[in-house]
Amino acid sequence: MYSFQNDYSEGAHPNILRALETINYHQNNSYGLDEHSDNARELIQEALEDYSVDIHFIAGGTLTNLTFISHILRPYEAVLSADTGHINTHETGAIEATGHKVFSIPADDGKLTPDLIRPVLKLHENEHWVEPRLVYISNPTEVGTVYTKEELEALYTFCKRHGLYLYMDGARLSMAMAVEETHLTFPDLPDLCDAFYIGGTKVGAMFGEALVIVKEEFKDHFRFNMKQHGAILAKGWMMGVQFEELFKDGLYLELGRKGVAMAQVLKDVFEKTGIPLLAPAPSNQVFPVFPDALAEAVTERFLTTFQCKPDPEHTCLRFCTSWATSEEAVRDFVSEFEDLASKFNR
Amino acid sequence: MYSFQNDYSEGAHPNILRALETINYHQNNSYGLDEHSDNARELIQEALEDYSVDIHFIAGGTLTNLTFISHILRPYEAVLSADTGHINTHETGAIEATGHKVFSIPADDGKLTPDLIRPVLKLHENEHWVEPRLVYISNPTEVGTVYTKEELEALYTFCKRHGLYLYMDGARLSMAMAVEETHLTFPDLPDLCDAFYIGGTKVGAMFGEALVIVKEEFKDHFRFNMKQHGAILAKGWMMGVQFEELFKDGLYLELGRKGVAMAQVLKDVFEKTGIPLLAPAPSNQVFPVFPDALAEAVTERFLTTFQCKPDPEHTCLRFCTSWATSEEAVRDFVSEFEDLASKFNR
Amino acid sequence: MYSFQNDYSEGAHPNILRALETINYHQNNSYGLDEHSDNARELIQEALEDYSVDIHFIAGGTLTNLTFISHILRPYEAVLSADTGHINTHETGAIEATGHKVFSIPADDGKLTPDLIRPVLKLHENEHWVEPRLVYISNPTEVGTVYTKEELEALYTFCKRHGLYLYMDGARLSMAMAVEETHLTFPDLPDLCDAFYIGGTKVGAMFGEALVIVKEEFKDHFRFNMKQHGAILAKGWMMGVQFEELFKDGLYLELGRKGVAMAQVLKDVFEKTGIPLLAPAPSNQVFPVFPDALAEAVTERFLTTFQCKPDPEHTCLRFCTSWATSEEAVRDFVSEFEDLASKFNR
Amino acid sequence: MYSFQNDYSEGAHPNILRALETINYHQNNSYGLDEHSDNARELIQEALEDYSVDIHFIAGGTLTNLTFISHILRPYEAVLSADTGHINTHETGAIEATGHKVFSIPADDGKLTPDLIRPVLKLHENEHWVEPRLVYISNPTEVGTVYTKEELEALYTFCKRHGLYLYMDGARLSMAMAVEETHLTFPDLPDLCDAFYIGGTKVGAMFGEALVIVKEEFKDHFRFNMKQHGAILAKGWMMGVQFEELFKDGLYLELGRKGVAMAQVLKDVFEKTGIPLLAPAPSNQVFPVFPDALAEAVTERFLTTFQCKPDPEHTCLRFCTSWATSEEAVRDFVSEFEDLASKFNR
Structure with missing residues (x-):
């Protein structure tokens, strides 16, 4: 049975494996x-149409x-995040461990807006008080919505x-x-934020993210901060090779379209069977809200x-597709789920 | 005109000044x-009727x-605080700067209860996720309520x-x-939390708080952490002398009763003139909620x-009395305020 | 021309690439x-003959x-290191960034001994003072010696x-x-230190080190600290697979023997041509000390x-071999170097 | 018997006590x-003849x-200090605790010079590597010498x-x-470094140091960093009053001259009795090196x-005078010591 638990349970796109094998004995700078x-x-x-940005590859x-956030903030400066933001929930206080609230x-x-931020600045x-300085957003968000x-x-x-920086976590960009x-x-991206990262791990790479620094003043000495946090890999070309492949012939965007297309099939069957969603699900994560009994069966x-x-009688589950999810896996799920749902709808 | 802005605008209780002068040329251990x-x-x-607690004097x-919180937590452990908690708002991210969420x-x-904490633990x-480990409370709270x-x-x-520690910030204990x-x-205190501090600055001292460590395992090496954070004063006896005076003949509690008594007079006049309060105000801080025009006049x-x-038409102000607030100052205020309020009530 | 600059310029052992390809589409736990x-x-x-140790895979x-050092030390505790120790020189203050001297x-x-440590404890x-608690050693050391x-x-x-912990950095174990x-x-290893890591990056892996925690009290909650420092990889099995291959049929030790054998050939030619070494070079790094003119030619x-x-007229260079260095590459070097040296010896 | 253990064993200059008493019931801004x-x-x-510097009072x-060092450095930047420097030895790793090597x-x-620093920069x-950025000196140094x-x-x-900042620790300025x-x-001072502090604690104050920030870019947001480290005192005027007194009519310099004069009497008796010093002792600390038996008797x-x-047969002791050391105390010591020394010289 195919697992919809997350989008990082399979290996790497075959082009990547092939490229790594091809250059295996070539000696590279470290x-x-x-x-x-x-x-x-x-x-x-080239894809960004901006040759002034700095790009660094980091393993996760x-x-x-x-590494990025601790680089750009002064000690008393803070990050603003949606309550569901990854750094606020699922990174074990990594930002606070570098000293910042x-x-x-x-x-x-899961999305931040000027209206949500304005009263925080006033406070x-x-x-x-800490000085709010960085706005952190994830796109897609942790509840599957997009900006x-x-x-x-x-x-x-x-x-x-308002003198704030904007940083976009693009784990699933x-x-x-x-x-x-x-x-x-x-x-569009370099015009829309001061820095962002292009996630590889969840889009066909074995590991590795490409951090893109747009704002000039953030570029200086960044590799010092990387090294200090153990974020410079000795065999750094392992990530270089992967992003070479992902950015040849539009593969990176193609893998995203594939993942999203599969998720939309899941979304359709939930809608068809009358299951509401926690939030709009235009991307590769769908959050259906089941009556408890059905959730258990699922x-x-x-x-x-x-x-x-969301309430004492309902349970929300996450269904996640990846670049590697096959149409067959989705088809099998749809047919089995329709069966199951029909028993509960009677 | 007497200022009700805070309870740390006056100097020290005269007994303290006298004692410092008396011993001025005596050579003390540092x-x-x-x-x-x-x-x-x-x-x-002796006051706590517990001779096993460790006590350290710290200037603020x-x-x-x-110093205390960074001493007892492991890197991935977090503090739970009411949103109004002093460490969460008015300490410029001091706890996060030591690495903890x-x-x-x-x-x-402003008060934490088991019912408020339980769902947080579940999450x-x-x-x-960070590991919730310490419950931080202030007593009185930042909105004037007490436990x-x-x-x-x-x-x-x-x-x-639930394996949580409890620490009480007693700035105004x-x-x-x-x-x-x-x-x-x-x-009662050593039976009700793992550590707490007895605030001196806001209760008649020039400066200085007495941290009381109850839990055995927190005592070890604490002076190392103090020194590392610049919390050991070379002339430490300056605080020792102050707390000697505060804990002779019940002076510490007497000063609190004095401050609270004065605040209650203020509370009475607000109630008498029909001004609601933001929260119950049994202690030395009163938070009346005025119509905007009256707030401006006040x-x-x-x-x-x-x-x-609290809403677009009202403004909440803080009135704070201290150990040094005189009955005359309060009487003057009451009489002037009644005049003022009567003009607005017409 | 083959490069002797370091032992991390080539890819991964072919067994590793093959294994990663084989399981590429299998869905793994993250x-x-x-x-x-x-x-x-x-x-x-099994290799350690100790089933009680905890093992974690970390990318570098x-x-x-x-991650390990910040996990085991209390805030005021310090690490002792040889002045040449990697954490003291080439990690951009990574340990200090977690708060420890x-x-x-x-x-x-490059080696620490009881005689070197004893006076430090006395001080x-x-x-x-900080409290010395952890002794950090690297084996081999950064100058090529071994314990x-x-x-x-x-x-x-x-x-x-003396109540000290011992940790061994085995980047080239x-x-x-x-x-x-x-x-x-x-x-022997679990009996000789409290923790150590078995380096993969420099011994045939694409990336990845295996941290072995021996001391019971260090095991608790370690994954929390890993996550906080970005040291848990989403696709963690990428490292699992690599260490599976390295620890099948003694491959890990075989690769070391290969690297060392090649370096010893280099050492021999230096000795033969009368070039002194900075330190004994029994392992895969050799540090010949050349007269400046020869160093330049080299x-x-x-x-x-x-x-x-080492002095104004001499220059020390590092020659490093790897698991992938071929006999041919070494032979070519030896022959060319002998030619070169003979010109200078005339 | 008067103690020469340190220069912070007595209280405050009487002018300070008097001033604190005078204003005790005046309400001050916090x-x-x-x-x-x-x-x-x-x-x-006015004393510095520089009205552009920023000045902050901190309790220790x-x-x-x-607080200052963590304010001005970026995460990967390091401090250079003499090995005897206070921050390197006697502050329990306080600087490292803020993340800096x-x-x-x-x-x-105990003194740093360009010749000592140059090779460190090259390394x-x-x-x-960390990036050396701040040169920390103490004046007088911890071994009693002065710049x-x-x-x-x-x-x-x-x-x-060389793009380095210079900061002078003037605990005993x-x-x-x-x-x-x-x-x-x-x-001279604002022309000779980027920042320094004028020590109060060891020169007649109860507590408090005056940090003087000369370099423009260090001034911004400094109070945020102070608050974050618990370095803003609620009753801050307690230090203001003390420095008012110290800087009226040249009192601060007068107290230094007094302390130094007393120490020079001690130095003279050591020289007269043939006791060598660890280092030149022009200031208020003298470090005589005694044969062990005499050291014991002393x-x-x-x-x-x-x-x-300094060697197995000798012991070096520190004699320290203060602003409050009386001529009588020194006279008594000299006479007793001469007696003692004469017994050992026979």
């Missing part, structure tokens, strides 16, 4: 200063977040007006960009993840 | 290892909180059952203990502190 | 909780060092007697164990690393 | 934003050092040329300035501090 990493950086810059999202802002759909009036280009424009404009309604393209038969209990 | 500090420790132990509440729990009256299920002995018993029982309904006495005439705007 | 990681852990335990040496002890051959007498089993026994006995005179075998013709200038 | 602190700042600026030297430079007389070549104006000029010129050969005056009869054992 620490990410090799030609594959350089080439991957260029391919990404938490490591990327903590994460100020949590309740947001039902922080003097040196007895439109317009929403990002409004948010970034607001940030710049490809999955957000595959959602057509967002109208988000690669060349959990027994399928591999999925518990999300929350 | 770093808090002198006979005055030892004597003060004994007097406090934030320094006490951050402060998890903020909304609490209208933190594995190594992707009864019963509430503290219930909270501590809950904490022990004397002011909480002066509230008769709490039924809280000194000998602010023009009296020295007080802006607290918040 | 975060290192998969069957390959479990199996690798068992294979390592600096990340392993900082690294006390540097001058050691010509640190009270709470004004014998006897030396490790003496050091660990000393540590235990296989290269130390390949040196016969050390008499060091896998089953640097022009071969790829190697500058180490230091 | 957190150092009061008129006494403002006035003290102006008096200090370690707290001042850690202290690089220790051996210096026999730190890239992102694998001349010329030495400070040379050092600061060197620092500026008055005692250094009392040494005539240094030719150091208050107006220790039995007088209160002094063990410093070190």
Whole structure:
């Protein structure tokens, strides 16, 4: 039975494995200063249509977040995050461990807006409070929603007006960009935030994320901070090679479209069977809210993840597809689930 | 015009000044290892009827909180605090700067209860989350409420059952203990939490708080952590002498009763003139909620502190009395305020 | 021309690539909780003949060092390291960034001994000093020397007697164990220190080190600290698979023997041509000290690393072989170098 | 018997006690934003003949050092200190606890020079090393030596040329300035370093140091960092009043001259009796090196501090005088010591 528990349970896209094998005995410069990493950086810059950005490859999202955020903040500066934000919940206090408060802002759909941030700024009036400085968003969010280009424009404009930085956690960036309604393209990104990362782990790589630093003043000495946090890999070209492959011929975006397409089939069957969703699910994560009995039956038969209990009689589960989810796996699920649901609907 | 802005705008109780002068040329051991500090420790132990506790004098509440909390937590452990808790708002991220997340729990009256904490524990299920370990409370709270002995018993029982530590920030402890309904006495304290501090700065001292460590395992090597955070004063006996005076003949509790008595006069005039309060105000801080126009008039005439705007038409101000507030100052205020209010009530 | 600059310029052992390809589409549990990681852990335990140790896979040496060391020390505790120790020089203050002092002890051959540590302990007498708690050693050291089993026994006995922990950085452990005179075998290791790591990156893996925790009290909650430092990889089985291969049929030790054998050929040619070494070079790193003119000629013709200038007329270079260095590459070097040296010896 | 153990065993100068008493019931603004602190700042600026510097009062030297240093460094930047430097030895790793490496430079007389620093800069070549950024000196040093104006000029010129900051720990600044050969005056100081602190605790205050920030870019948001480290005192005027008194009519310098004069009497008797010194002792600390038997006899009869054992047969003790040391105390010591020494010289 195929598992919908997450989008990081399979290996790497075959192009990546092939490339790693091809160059295996070639001697490379170490620490990410090799030609594959350089080439991957260029391919990404080309996709972004911006050759001024700095790009660093780091082995994992938490490591990327903590290394970047600790680099740009002064000791008394804080991060604003949606309460569901990954750094606020699922990174074991990694940001606080570097000394900075994460100020949590309740947001039902996991998205931050100027209206949500404005009162927080007002509250922080003097040196007895931390100084809000960085707005952290994830796109897609942890509840499966995505930001439109317009929403990002409004948010970034607001940030710049208030001396805030904007950083986007793109662990599943490809999955957000595959959602057509967002109208988000690669060349938009450097205009919409001060830095972001292009997630590889959840989009076809073995491991590795590409941090893109747009804002000039954040570039200086960044490799010192990487090394200090153990974020420079000796054999850095291992990530360079992977991003070379992901950014050849649009593979990165293609893998996202694949993952999203599969998830939308799941969404359709939930809608068809009258199961409401926790939040709109345009991307590769779907959060159906089942009556408890059905949730139990689903959990027994399928591999999925518990999300929350929105009320005492209902259970929300997460269904997640990946770049490697096959149409067959989805078809099998749909047919089995329809059977199951029909028994409960009687 | 007397200022009600806070309870730390006046100097020290005259007994303290006199004592400091008396011993001025005596040579003392440094770093808090002198006979005055030892004597003060004994007097406090006597009041607590517990000679097993460790007592350290530290020059300020934030320094006490951050030194103690960073001492007892492992890197991935977090603090639970009411959203209004001093460490969560007014200490510029001091706890996070030592590496620990402060998890903020909304609490209208500033008080934590088992019912508020239970769901938070459930949420933190594995190594992707910080591990909740310390419950931080302030007594009185930042909105002027106090814990009864019963509430503290219930909270501590809950904490022990769930492997949580309980720490009480007693910046104004004397002011909480002066509230008769709490039924809280000194000998109760070591049975009601793992550690607490007895605030001096806001109760008649020039500066200095007495941290009382009850739990055995927290005592070890604490002076190392103090020194590392700059919390060992070279002339430590300066604090020893102050606490000697505060704990002679019940002066510490007397000063609290004085402060609270004065605040209750203020509370009475607000109630008499129909001004509602933000929260019950049994202690030395009163938070009247004025119609905006009256708030403005009050602010023009009296020295007080802006607290918040509970709604667009009202403004809440803080009135704070101290051990040094005179009956005359309060009487003057009452009479002037009644005049003012009567103009607005017409 | 083959590069002797370091031992991390080539890819992975072919068995590893093959294994990763074989399981590519299998769905695995995430975060290192998969069957390959479990199996690798068992294979390592088997080699160590100790099934009680905990084993964690982490993507890099600096990340392993900082995660482990920050886990076991209390805030005021310090690490003792040889002045050449990797954490003291080449990790950009990673340990200090977690809050702990690294006390540097001058050691010509890069090795710590009880005699070197004893006076340091005496110096640190009270709470004004950090508390020395962890002895960090690397084996092989950064100057190419290795510890014998006897030396490790003496050091660990000393540590235990003085309440110190002993941790061994085994980035090139296989290269130390390949040196016969050390008499060091896998089953010895859990008896000789409280924790150590078995380096993969420099011994045939793409990336990944296996941290082995021996001391019981260090095991608790370690995954929390890993996650906090970004040291849990989503696709953790990528490292599990690699260590499965390295610990099948003694491959790990075989690769070390290979690397060391190649380096010894280099050493021989230096000795034969009358070039002294900076330190004894029994392992895979050789540090010849050339007259400046020869050093310059060597640097022009071969790829190697500058180490230091022991005096104004001489230059020390590092020659490093790896598991992948071929006999042919070494033979070519020897022949070319002999030519070169003969010109200078005339 | 008068104790020469340290210069912080007596209380405060009587002017200070009198001033605190006079204003005791006056209500002041809190957190150092009061008129006494403002006035003290102006008096200090006047002495420095520089009205552009920022001045902050902090309760203790370690707290001042850690708050300032953590404010100005980026995460990967390090401090250079003489091996005897206070932050490197006697502050329990306080700087490392804020995340920064202290690089220790051996210096026999406790003083740093360009020649000592130059090779350290060369060593730190890239992102694998911390980035040396701040030079920390204490004046007087921990072994009683002082910097001349010329030495400070040379050092600061060197620092500026190499992008280093220079910070002077002036815990006993008055005692250094009392040494005539240094030719150091208050107006020189802002031209000789980027920041320094004027120690109060060891020069007649109850507690408190005045941090003087010269470099423009260090001034911004400094109070945020102070609050975060618990370095803003609620009743901040307590320090303001003290520095008002110390900087009225040259009292601060007068107290230094007094302390130094008394120490020089001690130095003379040691020289007269043929006791060598550990280092030149122009200030208020003298470090005589006694044959062990005499050291023992001295220790039995007088209160002094063990410093070190320069060789197995000798013991070095520290004799320290203060602003409050009386001529009589010194006279008594001299006469008793001469008796004692004569018995050993026979």
